[in-house]
Amino acid sequence: MSVNKDRGFMIYQRETPPEQPVEERIKHWHEFTLRLPADKLQQQACRCMNCGVPFCHSGCPLGNFIPDFNRAMQDDDWELAIQILHSTNNFPEFTGRVCPAPCEPACCLGVTDPPVTIKNNERAIADRAIADGRIRPNPPKHETGKCVAIVGSGPAGLAAAQQLRRAGHRVTVYERSDVPGGLLVYGIPDFKLDKHLVQRRIEQLEAEGVVFQCNAWVGRDIDPNDLVEKYDAVLLTVGSTKPRDLNIPGRELGGIHFAMEFLTQQNRRVAGRPNPENEITAQGKAVVILGGGDTGADCHGTSIRQGARSVRSVELLPRPPEGTNPATPWPMWPNILRTSSSHQEGGERLWSVLTKEFIGENGHVKKIIAVRLQWSDPDANGTRTFKEIPGSQFELEADLxxxxxxxxxxxxxxxxxLGLKRDPRGNIAADYVGPAAFKTSREKVFAAGDARRGQSLVVWAIHEGREAARAVDLFLQGRTLLPSIFSFGYEGAAPELVKP
Ligand SMILES: Cc1cc2nc3c(=O)[nH]c(=O)nc-3n(C[C@H](O)[C@H](O)[C@H](O)COP(=O)(O)OP(=O)(O)OC[C@H]3O[C@@H](n4cnc5c(N)ncnc54)[C@H](O)[C@@H]3O)c2cc1C
Ligand code: SF4
Known part of the structure; x- marks a missing residue:
């Protein structure tokens, strides 16, 4: 099929893949986004204008070469497309599914028209590479004789492990869970990210020579000081796992759980792995979810699939504006109302609501007392404050x-x-750039991902894992060929990945 590569943005409309209808997809736990046919995908890639200054680059934390992979798609060169993606992103099939795609609001076409479908193009390239058997192990051609311990196997740990192994170091990943993958496996639900995709990458890393030690809880079963002694470098990618609590009257009642207990159990159930007795389930219950971020949305979709009687997501913040927000113009990440696929599946969302008290019966939560809030306009620093609206108190039925x-x-x-310095928010303190990038206050010990930057996104975790691997390689060898977003172009990428 011939496509118009030069004026595609004037001819083709933005088109995203269809999704299974809600009533079908809530009956199962699998991914529900369908695929666009190859000709439609090519048309979508042709909407890229190959701008002289592609702002989408600055939107993507990985610095993905977006116009370049779009061009390869236009040319039907899927081998080159995945090589370009892999030169900046170890796991495009993860980001192609769960990334909020900050690149898209930064797309130049977005100034006048709907932006290029960058995220879906990325996913299509990755899925095509998997289907065509192009994701193969790429073990190092030489060994450096150095060894590195990585603690934590989420996206930051996995990306760092792959980069360090490809640089020729021996890499052992310590993971306290029974399987590697971090929140990719025991956080993000299966309906957003199929766990076979994570498993496929683990197998690739193992074939490259990365060793995984699961059920290995560093700090409890393994003294981290022993790792520092035994290895040439230690990288901490343990995530940001201490949940924020809500210490209000009634918090001790049964039926009130941290989201991660609930989500992890469901992911284990789907994988056929055992859970503790007294499993948490939403089936037949009135569910109230406090908090409106990614985690809250995942609880929302999971509760619906489990057969909850009702699902309500309660957010302290005011409802953001719909469509556009002049406070966050192009190419910034817009602060606008986002409706996740889970929120489209049913239930209710409440905004500007403060939870005051949990009320129980026989030791189990039965309802929530809440009050509505009036938010001020932002002050000169952009800060908003709230006050309770007198007489607005109300109750919500809640048995989970x-x-x-x-x-x-x-x-x-x-x-x-390890006696490490923490930053003011309690994360492991380590610089982001410069000569001490990713180095903690202890010699030989590095930190990256959510553990260093605070709770964030998969794309940032992969970015930090890659950059930290480069810092570790530099520390171990005094030089590094590992690529960095801070050295632009294909510099540092393996020469065979660069098409002349
Ligand atoms: C429910 C949920 C949904 C999310 N959805 C999205 C989404 O849709 N899109 C997106 O971009 N981001 C999402 N995020 C955020 C994203 O998952 C994280 O930012 C990302 O996984 C952080 O990666 P990481 O490697 O730094 O840490 P993690 O993924 O948290 O991995 C840390 C790993 O370290 C292990 N570990 C911790 N302590 C120890 C120890 N002492 N010894 C050994 N191992 C240890 C943990 O078991 C875990 O496997 C979501 C987060 C949550 C909680
Ligand atoms: S990783 Fe995320 S931000 Fe980067 S190109 Fe892909 S979708 Fe866009």
Whole structure:
């Protein structure tokens, strides 16, 4: 099929893949986004204007070469497309599914028209590479004789492991869970990210020579100081796992759980792995989810699939504006109302609501007392304050409450045992750029991902894992060929990946 590569943005409309209808997809736990046919995908790639200054680059934390992979798609060169993607992103099939795509609001076409479908193009390239058997192990051609321990196997740990192994170091990943993958496996629901995709990458890393030690809790079963002694470098990618609590009257009642207990159990159930007795389930219950971020949305969709009687997501913040927001113009990430696929599936969302008290019966939560809030306009620093609206108190039926209020910082065990400095928010302190990038206050110990930057996104975790791997390689060898977003172009990418 011939496509118009030069004026595609004037001819083709933005088109995203169809999704299974709600009533079908809530009956199962699989992904529900369908695929666009190859000709439509090519048309979507042709909407890219190959701008002289592609602002989408600055939107993507990985610095993905977006116009370049769009061009390869236009040319039907799927091998080159995946090579370009892999030169900046170890796991495009993850970001192609769960990334909020900050690149798209930065797309130049978005100034006048709907932006290029960058995220879906990325996903299509990755899926095509999997289907065509192009995701193969790429073991190092030489060994450096150095060894690195990575603690934590989320996207930051996995990306760092792959980069460091490809640089020729021996890499062992310590993971306290029974399987590697971090929140990719035991956080993000299966309906957003199929776990076979994570498993496929673990197998690729193992074939490249990365060793995974699961059920290995550093700080409890393994002294982190022993790792520092035994290895040439230690990288901490333990995530930001300490959940934020809500200490209001009634918090001790049964039926009030942290979101991650609930979500992890469901992911284990789908995988056929055992759960503790007294499993948490939303079936037949009135569910109230406190907190409106990604975690809250995942609880919302999971509760609907489990057969909850009602699902309500309660948010302290005011409802953002719909469509556009003059406070966050192009190419900024817009602060606008986002409706996740889970929110489209049913239930209710409440905004500007403060939870005051949990009321119970026989030791189990039965309802929530809440009050409506009046938010001020932003002050000169952009800060908004709220006050309770007098007489606005109301009750919500609740026999399962899920706390999705975010995460404070990494757990204390490893930082305490290693005597590491923390930043003012409690994360492991380490610079982001410069000569001390990713180095903690302890010699030989590095930190990256949510453990360093605080709770964030998969795309940022992969970015930090890659950059930290480069910092570790530099520390170990005094030089590095690993690529960095801070050295633009294909510099540092393996020469065979660069098409002349
Ligand atoms: C429910 C939920 C949904 C999300 N959805 C999205 C989404 O749709 N899109 C998106 O971009 N981001 C999403 N995020 C955020 C994203 O998952 C994280 O930002 C990302 O996973 C952070 O990666 P990481 O490698 O730094 O840490 P993690 O993924 O948290 O991995 C840390 C790993 O370290 C292990 N570990 C911790 N302590 C120890 C120890 N002492 N010893 C050994 N191992 C240890 C943990 O078991 C875990 O496997 C979501 C987060 C949550 C909680
Ligand atoms: S990783 Fe995310 S931000 Fe980067 S190109 Fe892909 S969708 Fe866009």
């Amino acid at each position: 409450v899920l706390l999705a209020l975010g995460f404070e910082h990494p757990e204390d065990d490893i930082p305490q045992q």
